[in-house]
Amino acid sequence: MKLNALLKTLGFLALAATPVVAGTSAPAKNPKNPYIAPPVNDDLGITASLGYDTNYVWRGLNFGQHWVRAGLNGSLLLVGGAAEDGAGSTSLLWDAQYGSLAGDQDHFMPGGAGNASYQRVQLGAALSHDFGPASLSLGYRYYRNMGVLSTLGGMNDGQEVSLGAATALGPINLSSSANYDFVNDYWYVDLSASSTITLTDAISVVPYATIGYGHNMNWQFARNTGVTSTWGRNNTSNFTAITTGIQVPIKLNSRATLTPYIAVNIPMSGVQNLPLNGSPDNACSTVLYGGVTLSVRF
Incomplete structure (x- = not known):
């Protein structure tokens, strides 16, 4: 009797506990509609890069050989655009760059000595x-010139304000900028065109061309050094150079891209007339050069 009473009691307790346990159990998964966690957006909008150029060509002037560089750049969205393509958005763009002539092979030393360091x-x-x-942009840029070339050439640091514009005409991307260096008192305006040709999901080809135009140009050299004395302070304006080339961006993974390139810089009268004829590969000559950049987005 006692055993039967005990069994009945245990059965009653189990029956009483059943609704409580069922109420706290996890619902069965629906195999037809599995739960998928939303992706976590861990992109900081920052890109780090390392690069090498056989020649450092800046605004049509060939500063020297074997340029090694590193940089950081990013974009911070300030106002989101209402349109699906982002139209109406405002962003803050920023960058920090460092470069150096490896081996101190500059193109400015007399007689083509090529032994001045520059960073x-x-x-x-x-x-x-x-x-x-x-899209339109309004920007500021600070330049810090260092090394023997900067010292002997009497180079000044630079500070520029710039106005930029970019648009697309079908497959052609156009961009232009007007830059005024208020420390060195010169203007530089450029116009660039490029197009992206997709070969595979990972590889593209980007042909591009840029033409530059200067007013009272001195490339931040002191005007009494003779490097840019032909421009003087007499409202001289002229075309500097045409630079054209091909980039080949290669996506290594979702964040890293390797971009080799080859280009030719063709100086125009504004550079050809500079008093820099010390060697066959001087700063004023046409040069075929190239390089590579590894960039990683965080």
């Missing part, structure tokens, strides 16, 4: 607004 730091920021058909 440059650039810090820039710009506000960019996307209007849909085109």
Whole structure:
């Protein structure tokens, strides 16, 4: 009797506990509609890069051979655009760059000696607004010139304000900028065109061309050094150079891209007339050069 009473009691307790246990158990998974966690957006909007150029060509002037560089750049969205393509958005663009002539092989020493060191730091920021058909930017850039070339050439640091514009005409991307260096008192304006040709999901080909135009140009050299004395302070304006080439961006994975390139810089009268004829590969000659950049997005 006692055993039967005990069994009945245990059965009653189990029956009473059943609704509580069922109420706290996890619902069965639906194999037809499995739960998928939303992706975590861990992109900081920052890109780090390392690069090498056989020649450092800046605004049509060939500073020297074997340029090694590193940089950081990013974009911070300030105002989101209402359109699906981002039109109406405003962003803060920034970058920091450092470069150095490896082996001190410059193109400015008398007689083509090519033994002056040179390093440059650039810090820039710009506000960019996307209007849909085109985007406009207003920016500031600081240049810090260092090394023997900077000292002997009497180079000044530079500070520029710039106005930029970019648009697309079918497959052709166009961009232009007007830059005024208020420390060295010169203007530089450029116009660039490029197009992206997709070969595979990972490889593209980007042909491009740029033409530059200067007013009272001195490339941040002191005007009494003779390097840029032909421009003087007499409102001289002229075309500097045409640079054209091909980039080949290669996506290594979702974040890393390797971009080799080859280009030719063709000086125009504004550079050809500079008093820099010390060697066959001097700063004023046409040069075929190339390089590679590894960039990683975080």
